[in-house]
Amino acid sequence: MSTTVITCIALMGILLFVLGANVTRHRAMRGANGPQMPTDPADRLLIAQRAHGNAAEYVPTLVVLLVVCSTLTDGWWLDALAIVAAAARLLHAYGMLSAKTLAAHGPVRDSGAMFTYASGIALGVTALVAM
Numbered sequence: 001m002s003t004t005v006i007t008c009i010a011l012m013g014i015l016l017f018v019l020g021a022n023v024t025r026h027r028a029m030r031g032a033n034g035p036q037m038p039t040d041p042a043d044r045l046l047i048a049q050r051a052h053g054n055a056a057e058y059v060p061t062l063v064v065l066l067v068v069c070s071t072l073t074d075g076w077w078l079d080a081l082a083i084v085a086a087a088a089r090l091l092h093a094y095g096m097l098s099a100k101t102l103a104a105h106g107p108v109r110d111s112g113a114m115f116t117y118a119s120g121i122a123l124g125v126t127a128l129v130a131m
Contacts, residue, residue: 001070008082009066012059012089019052019093041102051096058116059089065123072130081119081126088115 026045027036038046062085069078088111095109096102 001067002074002079002082004079005066005070005082008086009063011086012055012063015089015093016052016055016059019048019055022097023048023052042100047096047099047102050102051093054096055089055093058120062089062116062120062123065120065127069123069126069130072127078126081122084115085119085123088112088119092116 023045026048030036030045034045036045040046066078066082066085069081090112091108092112095106095112099106099109
């Protein structure tokens, strides 16, 4: 496995835990008095929860695909896909956390989502072709 792939896997893992810690921070700031399961799309706790939840949905799958692909093949395209996947997850998280509300999409969040889909599909195809 290349250093680039390992670095990207590590960055996505760190991102997932930082987003989880951010949820804990928001809950601690709110204390026992505020709602812990908000529904207002502009609520900072809900935004933090969804940013973490979305990362928890995609990061593990991307990591597994990177590990599988790394065992089956090597090449510059695998490094490129790892970089795209990690950058996409960072962009998406930033786009969500910087939004005033989850009700509106922005170009950073949407491009992060699209590059997540593209890199995930490309990694899946790579795994199939490399078998």
